[in-house]
Amino acid sequence: MKVTVQLLAILLLGLGVMSCDKDNFTAPKSTLSGRIVYNGEPIGVEFNQVRMQLWQPGFGKLAPIDAPIDQEGRFSALLFNGNYKLVFPAGRGPFRTIQQDAAKKDTVYVTVNGNQTLDVEVQPYFMIRNPSFNGGEGKVSASLKLEQIVTGANAKAVEQVSLYVNKTNFVSRATNIGTTDLASANIKDLNNITMSVNVPALVPAQGYVFARIGVKIKDVEDMIFSPVQKIDL
Amino acid sequence: MKRRFYTLLIAVLMLGWSCDDDAFLNRPPTNILTDEQIWNSEEQILSVLGDLYNRYVDISTFKTINDIPGWMTVGDFNEAFWSEAGRYNAFQNSGWDVRSWGAWDYGYIREMNLFIQKCGASEKLDAGVKARFLAEARFLRASYYFELVKRMGGVPLILEPLTYDFSGDPTYLQRPRAKESEIYDFVIAEAEAIKGDLPSNAGEKSRATKGAALAMEARAALYAASIAKYGVNTPSVMLSGGEVGIPASMSQGYYTKALAAAKEIITGSAGTYALYTKKPDLSENFASIFYDKANNPEVIFVEDYKLQSGKVHYFTGWNQPRYGAEEEEGGRINPSLNFVEAFEKLDNTFAPIPTTNATGAPIYYDNQVDIFAGRDARLAGTVMLPGTTFKGRAVDIWAGFQLGNGTIVSGDDRGAQKTLPGKTVPEQVVGFDGPIDGFEFTAQTGFYLRKYLDPVVGSGQRGVNSEVWLVRYRFAEVLLNAAEAAFELGQPAVAAEYMNMVRARAGLVTPLKSSEINFDRIVHERRVELAFEGHYLYDMKRWRIAHLIMDGNAIAPAELSKDLGKATKRNTQPYGLWPYKIYNPGSPTNGKWIYKVTRLSRVTGADRFQLGNYYSYISDDVINNNPKIVRNPNH
Numbered sequence: 132m133k134v135t136v137q138l139l140a141i142l143l144l145g146l147g148v149m150s151c152d153k154d155n156f157t158a159p160k161s162t163l164s165g166r167i168v169y170n171g172e173p174i175g176v177e178f179n180q181v182r183m184q185l186w187q188p189g190f191g192k193l194a195p196i197d198a199p200i201d202q203e204g205r206f207s208a209l210l211f212n213g214n215y216k217l218v219f220p221a222g223r224g225p226f227r228t229i230q231q232d233a234a235k236k237d238t239v240y241v242t243v244n245g246n247q248t249l250d251v252e253v254q255p256y257f258m259i260r261n262p263s264f265n266g267g268e269g270k271v272s273a274s275l276k277l278e279q280i281v282t283g284a285n286a287k288a289v290e291q292v293s294l295y296v297n298k299t300n301f302v303s304r305a306t307n308i309g310t311t312d313l314a315s316a317n318i319k320d321l322n323n324i325t326m327s328v329n330v331p332a333l334v335p336a337q338g339y340v341f342a343r344i345g346v347k348i349k350d351v352e353d354m355i356f357s358p359v360q361k362i363d364l
Numbered sequence: 365m366k367r368r369f370y371t372l373l374i375a376v377l378m379l380g381w382s383c384d385d386d387a388f389l390n391r392p393p394t395n396i397l398t399d400e401q402i403w404n405s406e407e408q409i410l411s412v413l414g415d416l417y418n419r420y421v422d423i424s425t426f427k428t429i430n431d432i433p434g435w436m437t438v439g440d441f442n443e444a445f446w447s448e449a450g451r452y453n454a455f456q457n458s459g460w461d462v463r464s465w466g467a468w469d470y471g472y473i474r475e476m477n478l479f480i481q482k483c484g485a486s487e488k489l490d491a492g493v494k495a496r497f498l499a500e501a502r503f504l505r506a507s508y509y510f511e512l513v514k515r516m517g518g519v520p521l522i523l524e525p526l527t528y529d530f531s532g533d534p535t536y537l538q539r540p541r542a543k544e545s546e547i548y549d550f551v552i553a554e555a556e557a558i559k560g561d562l563p564s565n566a567g568e569k570s571r572a573t574k575g576a577a578l579a580m581e582a583r584a585a586l587y588a589a590s591i592a593k594y595g596v597n598t599p600s601v602m603l604s605g606g607e608v609g610i611p612a613s614m615s616q617g618y619y620t621k622a623l624a625a626a627k628e629i630i631t632g633s634a635g636t637y638a639l640y641t642k643k644p645d646l647s648e649n650f651a652s653i654f655y656d657k658a659n660n661p662e663v664i665f666v667e668d669y670k671l672q673s674g675k676v677h678y679f680t681g682w683n684q685p686r687y688g689a690e691e692e693e694g695g696r697i698n699p700s701l702n703f704v705e706a707f708e709k710l711d712n713t714f715a716p717i718p719t720t721n722a723t724g725a726p727i728y729y730d731n732q733v734d735i736f737a738g739r740d741a742r743l744a745g746t747v748m749l750p751g752t753t754f755k756g757r758a759v760d761i762w763a764g765f766q767l768g769n770g771t772i773v774s775g776d777d778r779g780a781q782k783t784l785p786g787k788t789v790p791e792q793v794v795g796f797d798g799p800i801d802g803f804e805f806t807a808q809t810g811f812y813l814r815k816y817l818d819p820v821v822g823s824g825q826r827g828v829n830s831e832v833w834l835v836r837y838r839f840a841e842v843l844l845n846a847a848e849a850a851f852e853l854g855q856p857a858v859a860a861e862y863m864n865m866v867r868a869r870a871g872l873v874t875p876l877k878s879s880e881i882n883f884d885r886i887v888h889e890r891r892v893e894l895a896f897e898g899h900y901l902y903d904m905k906r907w908r909i910a911h912l913i914m915d916g917n918a919i920a921p922a923e924l925s926k927d928l929g930k931a932t933k934r935n936t937q938p939y940g941l942w943p944y945k946i947y948n949p950g951s952p953t954n955g956k957w958i959y960k961v962t963r964l965s966r967v968t969g970a971d972r973f974q975l976g977n978y979y980s981y982i983s984d985d986v987i988n989n990n991p992k993i994v995r996n997p998n999h
Contacts, residue, residue, distance in 0.1 A: 194988075
């Protein structure tokens with residue numbers, strides 16, 4: 132009897148603390164997602180480094196909604212429906228933004244109404260072409276070709292090409308277990324770059340690593356990366 | 365009866381006439397002082413000025429500001445590891461937020477402007493006193509603008525108190541950012557303008573003097589010059605309006621001004637400043653610069669502290685060796701091996717700390733401290749080495765025993781005990797100060813900090829604290845500023861002369877020849893002389909080498925000791941150096957010491973200084989309130 136009463140009391144208490152729907156705003160529901168691309172090809176970057184900003188004018192003080200770009204060049208943001216301006220912070224990203232026209236400059240105007248995808252076209256300084264990786268004997272070797280996209284007055288030089296390996300899918304300057312840098316002085320031919328990196332002893336042991344190539348462009352903060360590839364050792 | 369009562373009541377009420385309305389209602393407030401009371405009294409003005417002095421902003425400080433304890437600001441940028449469990453994340457991330465080191469306190473500037481306006485209008489002050497007060501306020505204002513320009517680049521230059529008229533339109537209060545060079549020009553011009561009104565008194569340390577104004581001028585001109593000269597190396601850290609970045613053509617002019625201002629101090633026209641050379645032991649002498657407050661000829665301008673006055677600090681308590689400390693607390697700043705190896709040998713060459721000989725076999729030392737013999741005396745004056753003492757007690761830093769077969773016997777608690785092979789009684793196998801990997805407050809890198817620690821007993825006691833002053837300007841820095849400016853102006857002989865003065869005081873008595881002075885030498889000298897004094901970040905920034913020193917790559921053990929004197933040597937992770945005692949009875953090495961370079965397990969990240977870190981982020985709030993503000997580059 133006593134136990135039943137106690138149980139009942141607990142159940143009633145549970146009912147009592149059940150939350151109700153009291154928020155005065157509905158949560159944002161529309162997802163704006165997409166990729167940053169060059170001619171439709173996504174641009175790989177370091178995760179948590181490059182971001183784009185969404186500004187929504189018309190509500191008093193402005194503050195950007197940051198949309199970080201992931202390793203494969205994808206972004207997404209959960210937004211209220213409305214009109215947004217999409218920009219890249221000046222000087223960020225291994226690319227130049229594309230000037231739309233004199234009034235808009237490089238701002239992309241987006242009207243969000245329900246879920247939608249949007250690929251943002253940019254002009255990278257370089258593109259990594261035909262990256263290929265080979266693993267074995269505690270080493271990962273890679274070859275690639277670099278195509279210069281931005282030429283003329285705005286062209287920038289390659290500072291170095293780096294090969295990174297890591298135990299997990301996240302491979303970057305900040306998270307890696309091994310890296311080899313190839314300074315631009317040692318690059319003879321942009322069409323034929325080869326390099327290799329030693330994989331240190333892995334604890335706990337695993338028979339594979341993830342590798343990717345990054346290109347540092349002179350005077351540009353962020354690097355451009357090839358897709359991540361899993362390599363069996 | 366009733367009637368009589370009412371009559372009486374009316375009579376009494378009539379008598380209850382109030383007397384002097386004015387005196388009753390117009391009482392002087394007891395909790396605030398009026399303008400009139402303040403600005404006509406020398407003592408009151410001095411206390412207002414004291415408040416402005418107290419709000420002086422330093423990048424490295426003893427105060428806890430916004431929950432960031434001062435020791436963190438002193439020991440940053442991988443010159444030290446932080447031995448406190450909650451702080452390891454600083455070595456596990458990959459750098460700093462672009463908001464780091466931001467400052468935008470226009471409330472402080474407004475109060476300084478108000479002070480200058482109101483004190484200037486005061487009529488009852490003695491003219492000499494008034495001129496000094498005004499000069500001091502202008503010194504503080506210029507100091508703060510200097511601090512702002514170092515962190516944010518050019519900022520709006522507001523030199524009068526602004527008042528809002530409540531018209532609903534604040535646009536007339538919105539000022540755009542001045543050019544970076546204009547702020548530096550302002551600081552230099554202010555120093556020139558006020559130096560005559562300030563006393564030329566080398567004994568005055570905590571208030572502005574002519575020496576302090578000139579030291580500020582020399583430093584500001586040097587910063588501006590190097591930004592102009594080296595800014596070309598980072599073209600993306602620039603704004604077209606000049607809010608960030610200074611044209612290269614201006615560098616010569618600034619270097620000339622820096623050298624002239626520094627020379628004015630060196631020649632003694634601002635008072636008799638000199639290098640501190642009171643003590644025969646050169647390391648102790650170097651450490652004493654920071655705690656000897658009696659007739660210290662080196663120190664120019666400080667934030668002073670005083671016991672039992674309420675203004676004291678706990679820096680010694682935070683950082684002194686934990687073993688035997690008053691509160692059994694301390695040990696937070698552990699200087700890194702990277703930093704320790706930067707100190708030269710007495711023959712002016714760079715060499716790693718010798719742990720092994722050419723064949724790779726360990727070198728055995730009779731005493732712990734022998735491994736550091738023959739080095740720059742500033743090493744032992746800045747860093748508490750294993751085998752040295754503090755407050756009359758030897759620090760107990762050793763990581764364990766190494767047996768004849770190479771096995772290590774160590775413990776995971778301070779002073780842990782174990783039974784060595786062949787013995788029956790357990791004995792201590794690790795120092796009470798560590799190092800134990802991941803054990804907070806032990807010397808995890810094998811070193812503690814010595815600079816700024818107060819050797820007075822009680823300085824690490826919570827109820828007592830320390831009165832060691834925070835040095836903002838000192839003569840050695842003035843000499844190094846002069847040396848750098850002279851070097852950049854193509855006068856290497858002058859540069860060598862000034863640099864050798866500072867080096868001779870540290871025991872490096874073989875003078876550098878003028879042909880040996882180069883950029884790397886200048887950078888290195890400032891790093892070791894001015895370590896933990898708040899210069900490292902700003903120096904790296906103005907030379908535009910921060911992103912090369914902290915490039916985000918981990919330091920491989922093999923490269924740790926290479927290129928030791930190079931300005932852009934990678935410094936992304938702190939390393940440690942652990943002493944072990946040999947236990948091998950019967951062998952000649954028994955009881956001797958060996959050292960091992962150690963990678964700390966808590967250090968997993970490698971710092972990367974982003975281009976966006978060169979100038980801090982201006983908050984969106986500031987830009988919303990004043991749309992004329994342009995954003996800093998790379999944000």
